[in-house]
Amino acid sequence: MLWVLFLLLICVPILILLYYTRTRQENEPPLDKGIIPWLGHALAFQKDVAKFLSRMKEKHGDVFTACVAGHYVTVLLDPHSFDGVLHDNIRLDFSRTRQQLIKRVFGLQLPGIEPAAERMFMETHFRGVCLSEMNHSISSHLHELLLPDPSGQSEWRREGLFSLCYRLLFRAGYLTLFDSTQDVTAVYKEFRKFDHLLSKLARCSLKGGESRAAHSSRKRLWELLSPNNQHSGEAEWRSWQRSYQRFLQKEGVDAEMQKRALLLQLWTTQCNAGPAAFWLLGFLLTHPEAMKAVQSEMRGLSLEDSSPQHTPSTARVKKAHVTPVLDSVLKETLRLTAAAMISRDVVQDKVLRMANGEEYRLRRGDKVCLFPFLSPQMDPQIHQEPQLFKYDRFLNEDLTAKDDFYKDGRRLKYFTMPWGAGSNMCVGKDFAVTTIKKFVLLMLTRLDLEVCDPQARVPPVDQSRYGFGMLQPEGDLQVRYRLKRTTSS
Numbered sequence: 285m286l287w288v289l290f291l292l293l294i295c296v297p298i299l300i301l302l303y304y305t306r307t308r309q310e311n312e313p314p315l316d317k318g319i320i321p322w323l324g325h326a327l328a329f330q331k332d333v334a335k336f337l338s339r340m341k342e343k344h345g346d347v348f349t350a351c352v353a354g355h356y357v358t359v360l361l362d363p364h365s366f367d368g369v370l371h372d373n374i375r376l377d378f379s380r381t382r383q384q385l386i387k388r389v390f391g392l393q394l395p396g397i398e399p400a401a402e403r404m405f406m407e408t409h410f411r412g413v414c415l416s417e418m419n420h421s422i423s424s425h426l427h428e429l430l431l432p433d434p435s436g437q438s439e440w441r442r443e444g445l446f447s448l449c450y451r452l453l454f455r456a457g458y459l460t461l462f463d464s465t466q467d468v469t470a471v472y473k474e475f476r477k478f479d480h481l482l483s484k485l486a487r488c489s490l491k492g493g494e495s496r497a498a499h500s501s502r503k504r505l506w507e508l509l510s511p512n513n514q515h516s517g518e519a520e521w522r523s524w525q526r527s528y529q530r531f532l533q534k535e536g537v538d539a540e541m542q543k544r545a546l547l548l549q550l551w552t553t554q555c556n557a558g559p560a561a562f563w564l565l566g567f568l569l570t571h572p573e574a575m576k577a578v579q580s581e582m583r584g585l586s587l588e589d590s591s592p593q594h595t596p597s598t599a600r601v602k603k604a605h606v607t608p609v610l611d612s613v614l615k616e617t618l619r620l621t622a623a624a625m626i627s628r629d630v631v632q633d634k635v636l637r638m639a640n641g642e643e644y645r646l647r648r649g650d651k652v653c654l655f656p657f658l659s660p661q662m663d664p665q666i667h668q669e670p671q672l673f674k675y676d677r678f679l680n681e682d683l684t685a686k687d688d689f690y691k692d693g694r695r696l697k698y699f700t701m702p703w704g705a706g707s708n709m710c711v712g713k714d715f716a717v718t719t720i721k722k723f724v725l726l727m728l729t730r731l732d733l734e735v736c737d738p739q740a741r742v743p744p745v746d747q748s749r750y751g752f753g754m755l756q757p758e759g760d761l762q763v764r765y766r767l768k769r770t771t772s773s
């Protein structure tokens with residue numbers, strides 16, 4: 285008790301001193317310290333970062349510095365000026381904060397690995413020949429999961445659309461990248477428990493019982509992901525998981541950290557596609573005009589031709605991928621529901637040059653953040669009625685992709701950024717786009733799928749997920765479905 289009192293007596297005055305000594309210097313962005321010393325805006329930031337940052341944007345404009353739990357975070361919300369942050373790898377560092385987060389969430393430390401070496405590994409394994417093999421493999425798994433019903437006797441089933449999409453895409457994604465010797469259903473069940481608590485784990489806001497659940501789930505996943513060498517066959521040895529493990533071994537990572545790294549990669553590769561497919565199908569099922577447009581486009585495609593059993597002509601394969609309407613629907617879905625935070629540590633004092641000619645000084649030791657969800661994605665100056673789902677927002681009248689969007693009269697380079705940008709942009713983008721499109725087309729051709737309540741809308745988002753990639757719903761959208769007897773071609 286005496287110790288607590290002693291610490292309070294020492295710490296509180298230090299915090300108050302630190303709070304009052306930081307003042308806005310010439311040429312620095314507006315400074316907002318909040319009213320609570322040291323803590324600043326931490327609670328609002330934690331609760332709903334999107335709401336907090338829109339409030340700050342209204343108050344201060346496109347650039348400001350906020351105090352968040354002892355850190356000074358400069359937030360930049362003008363997409364015209366993003367390049368000054370995204371391409372400065374000398375004064376800004378992206379790996380420091382990431383490593384702290386990875387340690388906290390995944391218990392993982394990889395001090396010996398150069399971020400550039402890991403990035404190179406990822407790029408090699410998600411592009412070119414590897415990408416074609418992965419596309420082929422996931423396509424086979426999706427086809428197997430949604431085989432047509434030969435008897436035509438398939439029963440109607442009810443399920444939440446989120447749980448249905450996440451379950452199916454996780455299974456197909458896992459079997460494509462990871463060792464299939466493990467029990468996929470057990471991995472998925474444990475993964476969902478862990479994923480549910482992940483944002484709280486990252487923000488250190490778990491309550492007692494939740495903390496125990498998150499740590500036990502994490503431990504169980506480490507065990508489940510440990511490779512079982514005795515039972516693995518040829519296919520497992522060639523899997524992406526094994527290549528990644530060989531990369532870690534070559535870099536001198538010990539066995540314990542290897543299995544922890546596998547959990548990080550399981551999360552990175554599996555946590556976005558399922559939720560994205562959910563939102564996309566959810567928007568289609570609740571917007572009949574969008575569904576009509578997609579279905580009409582689908583009638584022009586031959587899905588059978590692109591199934592893994594066939595070896596279709598190049599022209600046919602190309603045709604199967606030309607889906608301007610579905611592409612626009614996917615971009616619009618991601619505009620509304622992809623909400624990663626791009627964060628950098630300022631490691632040397634820096635002058636941030638804004639597109640309008642203004643200059644701001646950033647201090648060494650602070651952080652700088654972009655939150656593309658707020659701008660460009662939800663910026664009313666760029667996208668009219670940004671809160672509405674408009675399936676043809678990214679489509680020109682002649683069915684080409686619309687990519688001319690403007691802010692302050694100037695055309696934008698970044699008008700939507702679901703995949704991040706710069707040195708840690710999503711390396712799985714091409715794989716993810718192909719997978720989601722394939723999944724949606726199969727769901728719509730192989731299933732009779734409808735919302736249980738015709739008046740239902742997509743559920744609201746779980747606000748705690750802002751900053752962690754794809755958003756997830758608060759609740760679910762109940763659907764009923766059954767396998768069709770044959771696929772439409």
Ligand code: HEM
Pocket residue numbers: 382403406552553554556557560618622624625626702703704707708709710711712713715716753754
């Ligand atoms: C809709 C689906 C997806 C979205 C919206 C998405 C988005 C993102 C974003 C924003 C990042 C950067 C995260 C950061 O700043 O740290 C990222 C990183 C990454 N993504 Fe994706 N992703 C998706 C699907 C996938 C899939 C299916 C894979 C692989 C199977 C994948 C693999 C990766 C990897 C390996 C990284 C780390 C890149 C690095 O740190 O250099 N993503 N993703």
